[in-house]
Amino acid sequence: MSRTLRTAGAALAAAVLTAALATGCGPDTTTGGDGQKATNAAPSSVSSSALGTSRPTTVQIGRTAYWGGLKIDVKSATYKPATEGGYGYKVVLDTTVTNTFRTTAVRNWPDFAIDIAGTPLGGDYGSAVPPTPGASNPLTLTFNGSADADHAFTFDGASLVLGDASEAQAVVPLGKGGREAISLKPIDLKLPANTVLTSGRLSLSLKTAQLRADVGNNNGLKRGQRALLVVFDMTGHVGPAGMAVDGGILRLKLPNGQVVGPIAAPIEAIYPDRPTRQDQAAWFVFEGATDGDYTLSVTDTDTPPASVPLPATGLKDSGPVS
Structure with a gap:
């Protein structure tokens, strides 16, 4: 009796092994309680499939826009993923701002935003003030965002927008696609x-x-x-x-x-x-x-x-x- 059971068990094990070999050498999978397959591959994250990189990425822009008497030269844009992991990121723009007036002070900054598929991401200029008449100053703009596995950040389709929606807006594309460039150049x-x-x-x-x-x-x-x-x-x-x-x-x-x-x-x-x-x-x-x-x-x-x-x-x- 016991020998018969051992023989049947051996036959069953051989059949299971044959079936497993027939499926190839892909990753080991199990089925979770919700019926969805789980894989032993690393979970999606900002540093892998969501954003495609875990390192800072810089693109050269080389475009100019105007707003409120200011000339804003956008030199480059840098993507910085969160250092502690997770889905947070920063986009930092390196710009130079010039007061185009010879004698008139400019007292206000425009609203700065990065438009991502119609959603504005507000910018921060820190404690900087507009330059005096005729002067030029460097200005760093920082935009804090959050991505997820289904909505990765990419410079393609993103545009810097100057001014709020009730005003004439200047637009600087940061990659391919996005909004049409508008300089508002005098x-x-x-x-x-x-x-x-x-x-x-x-x-x-x-x-x-x-x-x-x-x-x-x-x-x-x-x-x-x-x-x-x-x-x-x-x-x-x-x-x-x-x-x-x-x-x-x-x-x-x-x-x-x-x-x-x-x-x-x-x-x-x-x-x-x-x-x-x-x-x-x-x-x-x-x-x-x-x-x-x-x-x-x-x-x-x-x-x-x-x-x-x-x-x-x-x-x-x-x-x-x-």
């Missing part, structure tokens, strides 16, 4: 040499003119808006009574025929002992911008205006116009 308008507009007692000597998509007199612009910034020296040819000057002397005619006044302009009282005011600025903000002539005019009381056309091209290259 357009310098070419002035005729030695341009002086004289109407009645008032003369404006134009220095620079820019169409901007990133800022309008320290205010953010809405998507599609543009601002014209004109910088000039202003001289009043006045008697002892002097003259008062404000934004009412200035108008801008757009290529579509619309005429707008400035949202910000000099407010001065000019007298013979100090007839000239240098580096004055006027801002015009408008919608419906197109390529064409932007005609600036100055008018003293009860005298014909003096005007100059300022041709502009390439507006769509700096951002949406609608």
